[in-house]
Amino acid sequence: MPNTTLILLIILLPLAGFVMLGIFGRKYFGNTSGVIATSLLLLSTALAFYTAYGYFFKYGKVDGMYQKLVPFKYTWLQFSPGLSIDMGIIIDPVSVMMLVVVTFVSLMVHVFSLGYMKSDERFPTYYAFLGLFTFSMLGLVVSSNIFQIYFFWELVGVSSFLLIGYHYDKPSAVAACKKAFIVTRFADVGFLIGILVLSYSSGTLDFNTLIANLTSPQTNEYKNAIAASFLGMSALTWGLILVFIGAAGKSAMFPLHIWLPDAMEGPTPVSALIHAATMVVAGVFLVARLFPVYAIAAPSALNLVAYVGAFSALFAAVIACTQTDIKRVLAYSTMSQIGYMMFALGVSKYGGENGLGYTASMFHLFTHAMFKALLFLGAGAVIHFVHSNEMKDMGGLRKLMPITHLTFLIGCLAIAGVPPFAGFFSKEEILLAAYQHNQGIYWIALITSALTAFYMFRLYFKIFWNREHHPLHEHHGEGGFSMMMPLVLLAIGAAVAGFIPFGHFVSSDGTRLNTGFHLQFSIAPVALGLAGIFIAMWMYKKQNAIPGKVAASLNGFYKAAYHKFYIDEVYHFITKKIIFNLIGRPAAWFDKYIVDGLVNATGNGTEDFSATIKKFQSGKVQSYAIYFLAGAIGLALLFIYIWK
Amino acid sequence: MNDFLTLMKPELVLTGIIFLLLFIKIGKGISNEHLLLLLQVLLLLNFLAGFFYNKPGSLFDGMYLTTGLIVLQKNILNLAVYLISLLFANWFKRLQHMPEFFMLMLCALLGMFFLISSGNLLMFFLSLELATIPVAAMANFDLDKKRSSEGAMKMILSSAFSSGIMLFGISLIYGATGTINFTEIPLQLHGSTLEVLAFIFFFAAFAFKLSIVPFHLWTADVYEGSPMAATSFLSVVSKGAVAFIFLSVLYKVFLPLQVLWYNLLVIVSVATMVIGNLFALRQQNIKRFLAFSSIAQVGFILVGISGSSMQGTSSVVFFILVYVFSNLAAFAVADAIATKTDAEEIDDYRGMNKTNPFLSWVLALALFSLAGIPPTAGFFGKLFLLTAGASKGSYLFIIIAALNMIISLYYYLRVIRAVFMEKNENPIEKITIEPSTKLALIFCSAGIVLIGLLSWIYDYIQSLV
Numbered sequence A: 001m002p003n004t005t006l007i008l009l010i011i012l013l014p015l016a017g018f019v020m021l022g023i024f025g026r027k028y029f030g031n032t033s034g035v036i037a038t039s040l041l042l043l044s045t046a047l048a049f050y051t052a053y054g055y056f057f058k059y060g061k062v063d064g065m066y067q068k069l070v071p072f073k074y075t076w077l078q079f080s081p082g083l084s085i086d087m088g089i090i091i092d093p094v095s096v097m098m099l100v101v102v103t104f105v106s107l108m109v110h111v112f113s114l115g116y117m118k119s120d121e122r123f124p125t126y127y128a129f130l131g132l133f134t135f136s137m138l139g140l141v142v143s144s145n146i147f148q149i150y151f152f153w154e155l156v157g158v159s160s161f162l163l164i165g166y167h168y169d170k171p172s173a174v175a176a177c178k179k180a181f182i183v184t185r186f187a188d189v190g191f192l193i194g195i196l197v198l199s200y201s202s203g204t205l206d207f208n209t210l211i212a213n214l215t216s217p218q219t220n221e222y223k224n225a226i227a228a229s230f231l232g233m234s235a236l237t238w239g240l241i242l243v244f245i246g247a248a249g250k251s252a253m254f255p256l257h258i259w260l261p262d263a264m265e266g267p268t269p270v271s272a273l274i275h276a277a278t279m280v281v282a283g284v285f286l287v288a289r290l291f292p293v294y295a296i297a298a299p300s301a302l303n304l305v306a307y308v309g310a311f312s313a314l315f316a317a318v319i320a321c322t323q324t325d326i327k328r329v330l331a332y333s334t335m336s337q338i339g340y341m342m343f344a345l346g347v348s349k350y351g352g353e354n355g356l357g358y359t360a361s362m363f364h365l366f367t368h369a370m371f372k373a374l375l376f377l378g379a380g381a382v383i384h385f386v387h388s389n390e391m392k393d394m395g396g397l398r399k400l401m402p403i404t405h406l407t408f409l410i411g412c413l414a415i416a417g418v419p420p421f422a423g424f425f426s427k428e429e430i431l432l433a434a435y436q437h438n439q440g441i442y443w444i445a446l447i448t449s450a451l452t453a454f455y456m457f458r459l460y461f462k463i464f465w466n467r468e469h470h471p472l473h474e475h476h477g478e479g480g481f482s483m484m485m486p487l488v489l490l491a492i493g494a495a496v497a498g499f500i501p502f503g504h505f506v507s508s509d510g511t512r513l514n515t516g517f518h519l520q521f522s523i524a525p526v527a528l529g530l531a532g533i534f535i536a537m538w539m540y541k542k543q544n545a546i547p548g549k550v551a552a553s554l555n556g557f558y559k560a561a562y563h564k565f566y567i568d569e570v571y572h573f574i575t576k577k578i579i580f581n582l583i584g585r586p587a588a589w590f591d592k593y594i595v596d597g598l599v600n601a602t603g604n605g606t607e608d609f610s611a612t613i614k615k616f617q618s619g620k621v622q623s624y625a626i627y628f629l630a631g632a633i634g635l636a637l638l639f640i641y642i643w644k
Numbered sequence B: 001m002n003d004f005l006t007l008m009k010p011e012l013v014l015t016g017i018i019f020l021l022l023f024i025k026i027g028k029g030i031s032n033e034h035l036l037l038l039l040q041v042l043l044l045l046n047f048l049a050g051f052f053y054n055k056p057g058s059l060f061d062g063m064y065l066t067t068g069l070i071v072l073q074k075n076i077l078n079l080a081v082y083l084i085s086l087l088f089a090n091w092f093k094r095l096q097h098m099p100e101f102f103m104l105m106l107c108a109l110l111g112m113f114f115l116i117s118s119g120n121l122l123m124f125f126l127s128l129e130l131a132t133i134p135v136a137a138m139a140n141f142d143l144d145k146k147r148s149s150e151g152a153m154k155m156i157l158s159s160a161f162s163s164g165i166m167l168f169g170i171s172l173i174y175g176a177t178g179t180i181n182f183t184e185i186p187l188q189l190h191g192s193t194l195e196v197l198a199f200i201f202f203f204a205a206f207a208f209k210l211s212i213v214p215f216h217l218w219t220a221d222v223y224e225g226s227p228m229a230a231t232s233f234l235s236v237v238s239k240g241a242v243a244f245i246f247l248s249v250l251y252k253v254f255l256p257l258q259v260l261w262y263n264l265l266v267i268v269s270v271a272t273m274v275i276g277n278l279f280a281l282r283q284q285n286i287k288r289f290l291a292f293s294s295i296a297q298v299g300f301i302l303v304g305i306s307g308s309s310m311q312g313t314s315s316v317v318f319f320i321l322v323y324v325f326s327n328l329a330a331f332a333v334a335d336a337i338a339t340k341t342d343a344e345e346i347d348d349y350r351g352m353n354k355t356n357p358f359l360s361w362v363l364a365l366a367l368f369s370l371a372g373i374p375p376t377a378g379f380f381g382k383l384f385l386l387t388a389g390a391s392k393g394s395y396l397f398i399i400i401a402a403l404n405m406i407i408s409l410y411y412y413l414r415v416i417r418a419v420f421m422e423k424n425e426n427p428i429e430k431i432t433i434e435p436s437t438k439l440a441l442i443f444c445s446a447g448i449v450l451i452g453l454l455s456w457i458y459d460y461i462q463s464l465v
Helices: A004-059 A093-116 A123-141 A146-164 A171-202 A207-215 A220-227 A235-250 A259-265 A268-277 A279-289 A291-297 A299-320 A326-347 A352-386 A402-416 A422-437 A439-464 A481-499 A519-540 A546-553 A555-562 A564-603 A609-642 B002-007 B009-026 B032-049 B068-087 B089-094 B098-117 B121-139 B146-177 B193-209 B218-225 B228-253 B255-281 B286-305 B309-341 B357-371 B377-390 B395-421 B435-453 B455-464
Strands: A069-078 A084-091 B057-059 B064-066
Touching: A004 A069, A004 A084, A004 A093, A004 A123, A069 B455, A084 A093, A084 A146, A093 A123, A093 A268, A093 A279, A093 A352, A093 A481, A123 A146, A123 A268, A123 A279, A146 A171, A146 A235, A146 A259, A146 A268, A146 A279, A171 A207, A171 A220, A171 A235, A171 A259, A171 B377, A171 B395, A207 A220, A207 A291, A220 A235, A220 A291, A235 A279, A235 A291, A235 A299, A259 A268, A259 A326, A268 A279, A268 A326, A268 A352, A279 A291, A279 A326, A279 A352, A291 A299, A299 A326, A299 A439, A326 A352, A326 A422, A326 A439, A352 A402, A352 A422, A352 A481, A402 A422, A402 A439, A402 A481, A402 A519, A422 A439, A422 A481, A422 A519, A439 A519, A519 A546, A555 A564, A609 B146, A609 B193, A609 B255, B002 B009, B002 B057, B009 B032, B009 B068, B009 B098, B032 B068, B032 B089, B032 B098, B064 B068, B064 B098, B068 B089, B068 B098, B068 B228, B068 B309, B068 B435, B068 B455, B089 B098, B089 B228, B089 B309, B089 B435, B098 B121, B098 B228, B121 B146, B121 B228, B146 B193, B146 B218, B193 B228, B193 B255, B218 B228, B218 B286, B228 B255, B228 B286, B228 B309, B255 B286, B255 B395, B286 B309, B286 B377, B286 B395, B309 B357, B309 B377, B309 B435, B309 B455, B357 B377, B357 B395, B357 B435, B377 B395, B377 B435
Parallel strands: none
Antiparallel strands: A069 A084, B057 B064
């Protein structure tokens, strides 16, 4: 059986770090804060690996099926006998995998930041925020109750807000953190209402009971949830779509992706942790957590997941090809890869061989965390070196930064799907799942995979090649051991993680899934990926006129992609022009001319009190009374004559 | 006789304190500082006494009712007044007519106690007047400011008007049912046009007290003009008391008209949230900002009331408890700043966390709670309200309410951004606050954090409903 204390410690150690550094950090710990936080997290990571080992190889499997264990549960608020909010821990293949991913990537980021953030004056605060984030993310992945997940979901949002806005003296960072918070909160409203719908239709908030109630056709809850319909879809489908809106907001799916590129204003290690490996995949995790309900009770909601995922994958890949800020390229690349995970879930079915998409999605989540954290940290090292995010300030760095160069190349090969690196295996499985269940999505995915190879190698050549010598004369080294070690470890992960027989551990129903390697099937994606790499090499290895010509020949399309297809402008138009002008303006007008105007009229130019009284009586208070009476009579008329 | 003493304990103690104040005033009088301390102790004792020797019962032929829940509601209001006496200690000490101010405030509180306990329309009307008129006098207490008199004048005139409408509604109800007793009215209600008209007029007066759109126009002016202690009393204690009696009036007395009032609540609640939010968005003055945001908060309370009676009652009582802490803390910080520096604009708050970290954090916490961001108590309050509202199954209504939470998030964040993230050459100077105020602010902050997390509080409220 799992050791409850150890699992609780995994989650609580980062919290202890947050509390300690948040309260005493600046006064007592100063520059040792980083080491303290890192050692706490090292312990937490070791415990996570230990738990994973125990679960997967010792006690997790009973009769060939991985069990869902709930070693800890505390009833926090009892609404009615069946309906309670619990704080609990669920241990199943997905949550154990996530524990490992989150602690490991977070540890790498902690170590990397020791060098990267060294000269920052708010060093302890930075580590306190990292601790808060890690705690919330760990709490999220082990949630046993849908309400608990919402709680941590919001906490993750708050800590992400704090970290994006970490450089609060930069106006762009302040704007970005606010945007991220409001867009994701908007999506969370969907999630919250989804939770209400799901809990009303299943009569419980507990994940295991909820899934059990809503997936077996003989329960009353299932029958009621399927029967009640609104606008042609069952209440359950609506609930799951609303939950997916929340997931799409967190995971930056189109059209709620607009916050992610701006979130790159945060420190780069933070982007590696939150906006690449952990928080942004929370949406995928959520859909995976409720996957049986999606797959069995609401296939149409799952279809929506598939199409939104596939569209986001392609859409983001096209934009990534045109961006010049290296972190934004990586941000769009993240969005595109999460799109992969989403549609892999979307095309999957529940159980057995048909559940390949589920396994593939989780597998890709796992490998993506490795190579995308690697790429972000590599980009961080580059930015640290040249003090700029723009590609034009880079080029020719391969000799100056040999370790970064090599590890970044491994990351690029992994994401491009070149065998035998990790991305190849997980992407093959996703493509295969799509090929078996939805040919349309398969073709989108194939094109996206070629584009991925192209833009990643465009990035690679622009940073490390493109010109012979980097003009930077003042050479201050690549960064110390603390910055290079995480790169090397993650590069090893990105190189070999693909050989893990993932289907043996994680599958939609807990049974063993054998995922073979299909040579014939792999030819097309690998060939397309290599083609993308060679085109990028031809265009960007040396400075030449080709990219300009290509951009010119694609004039309109290139421009649109460069401007991210004007999605931000569309939002701006809706919020500013439509909402502000049509609703805000009249309301403001009313307030300004009717309410304020009358206040001014009463306030100005009155010397003695009696004159003021007169004005009250002739104007304002009387008009209040008129509104009052009109309101009462209006409501009375409405309810007596119109709405009986 | 014995019954009388135990059942009416909160009212009797309060009356005692009012008489004590009167004697102190006529007699030699003692210094403000000592008197304030005495009052704080007495209010605290009354609050603590509220947890002992309670039993349900009724007096005077059902004119006065009390139950465990009603005692709890009175205790929440008493706690709020206690907090006001601590939070605005600085202002009270310098106030020339402090005994009078407290007499007025406690009279209003006494009116509210009777209001919550009222068992028939006569008692209800009388206590509502007792709860209103002293507040108008309190609003007038910044004697040297014209705006204060203006606000008080507006309040008294509009409340007189609303009382007139309510009295009209009450007489129609009496005409339709032939009784003023709360337990007998529902038996005689059948949904005729006359009853609908009577109910809507009756409702309009409630809506006036709660600042529900379109009966809200007086709110911003009165809030802005009044001294902060009166404003916070008005926005927290008065609102709370009226919301409490509103619950029992709707769920018990007008139960036969349930369909009517449900639809009515949906309409006015949407209007209140939307208009309160839209106006709050563009306010620059912190008092007006808090006034409009409190209008929007009332819209959310209505969402909870529209739910079923069990969930509606417990969620509203819980929300008011949270609201007491959050709103009072926000008002107290604004007051501490305004009395010392005359800064009342949101722009003046820029960069405040550099000079006043304690006040900044308390303000941030209070605003986060008002915006409903977890894990503050305000989040749980909103959540329970929405859950209660959702129990009727009108998801569109809940979606509109939830969207309004987002809009409100935007403007609450605007203040927080000004305080923490914007640069300012001349931020507000360092403000020293009274120890008792500081203590109360810490207490409020602890409440904001803990009330949500300590689940037994909500359980306790539920057990009383």
